[in-house]
Amino acid sequence: MKNLKIPLVSLLKVLLITLVLSPAAVLSFTSTKVKLHEAASLPCYQTCTGLVTWAHKDDILAQCDQTSCQSEEGFQMSHDEYLKGNLSLTITEADFSKRKWYTCKCDGEGICDVSLRLEPFSYPLSVHVGESLILDLPIPDDVEVTVKKTDGPTTFSLCKIEGHKAWCESGYKQRVSVSSNLRLKEVKNDDGGIYIIRDIKNDEVIGMYTVTVNGTKRDVSDVEGTPPGHTGSxxxxxxxxxxxxxxxxxxxxxxxxxxxxxxxxxxxxxxxxxQQVQQQEQQEEQVKHEPEAVLHIAVMETEDGQEIIEQIKIQQDEADPLLETDSPVNPPSATEEPPLSVPxxxxxxxxxxxxxxxxx
CATH class of the missing domain: 4.10.280 (MYOD Basic-Helix-Loop-Helix Domain, subunit B)
Incomplete structure (x- = not known):
């Protein structure tokens, strides 16, 4: 029996060493924490000459082999890094819907399990008395909103949402409504404080709003609170x-x-x-206003003067043959004017x- 125990112990040692040194048996667990809407890298470093896949449960998100890589929208793998033994998965924009466990496998054998977590966001808000305060809830269900008052150490649960149903503090039921956000109506001076959003399922604080209440009213109905990255519309x-x-x-x-x-x-x-029209009009005006020639010669008013005039007329008629022509000469009518505009x-x-x- 003693001789049989020695080989059994040695065999167990060999099996244990084989399991430890085997790449397929090495499964690492880690987590990555980033800020909301930032890129996240899920690390995994192993040498794999076959098919590498990243998945959440049964949903394959990315995969690489010796020739190429393929990935779903929002996820990336580098083929050059894969050939070097860096099998990390990149999530291009992290949000609360991607807070999950992700598994990397080499030829169907798990080698890395990585959890994605988000750092709690912090968002300041300022409201006036009588306004409505609206707090965005990053996750729609299994969430609790607690309040830490500014004027004291008191912390209490304002509302808890489970199974798409809300249970709120009795003193706030008439002023609180919950859907995809939490609305607190008719804000009062003592409503200021820190509003903490907690994930009930994972027991994790995912964000907080620091609310300051001003003592005067203004003509604005609502003040909305959203995490960073949701403003600017x-x-x-x-x-x-x-x-x-x-x-x-x-x-x-x-x-x-x-x-x-x-x-x-x-x-x-x-x-x-x-310019031509204006010159023509000016000439016509000058002609209209020219004074008639008047002879003021005293001699012409005598009988001798009249005889002289008659003799001059007879001489002019004899000297001008054109006046004796039978064809009448029609002078241009004074009423006919050249057109000033043409087609x-x-x-x-x-x-x-x-x-x-x-x-x-």
Whole structure:
């Protein structure tokens, strides 16, 4: 019997050493903690020449082999690092829905288990008396909101949400409503303090709001509290509206510029210019106002003067044969005037009315 015990002990030692040194048997447990919405790296360093997979339960999130890597949206693996023995998984943006255990396997054998955790967020809020305070709840269920008053060491449970049902402190039931957030109506001065959000299932504080209450009212209905990374929607909307108005203004300016250029071009090629019209009008005005020639010669008023005038007329008639022609010469009618506006080309037809008004 003694001789049989020695080989059995030796065999157990060999088996134990084999299990310890075998890569498939080495399973590491660790956790990674990052801030909300930051990238997270789940570490795993092992040499694996076969297929490497990262999964949560039965959901495969990423995998690599000797040729390439594939991953689901929000998860990444590096093929170059895989060939070097770095099998780490990267989560591009960590949030509370990704707080899970993740398992890395080499050819179906678990080699790494990593838990993703998030650092508690801290968000300050300032409200006025009479307003409503709205606290965002990062997880929809199994959450508790506790309050630590500013004016004392008292800490109490404000509301607890389990099974999508809320149980709130009796003194706050009339003022508190819970959905995807917690709303506290008609804020009072003594409602200031630290509001702590706790994950009941994991017994973990996930965030807190430091609320300051101002003693005066204002014309604002609600003040919302959201974790970092959830703000900025109002600014984005305002920027979009201003951008649209700027585009419309630029288009209007371009349209007016094009029309102005076309009008200038039509006016340059017009048959009658403004300067010619003005000169013609000035000449007509001068003709109308010229005084008639009046002879103030005393001799012409005598009988001898009258005889002299008759003799001059007879001599002029004899010397001018054109006055004896039978064909009458019709002088141009004083009422006929050359037109001041002429038809414009088709390209300038849209400006014809305005030109006619200017020239007439």
């Amino acid at each position: 109002v600014a984005a909307t305002l920027a979009a509206v201003l951008g649209a108005l700027l585009v419309v203004a630029i288009l209007v300016i371009i349209l007016l510029f094009v029309k102005n250029q076309k009008l200038k071009k039509c006016l340059e090629h017009a048959p009658v210019g403004m 414009v080309s088709e390209s300038c037809s849209q400006y014809s009315d305005s030109q006619t008004r200017v020239f007439n």
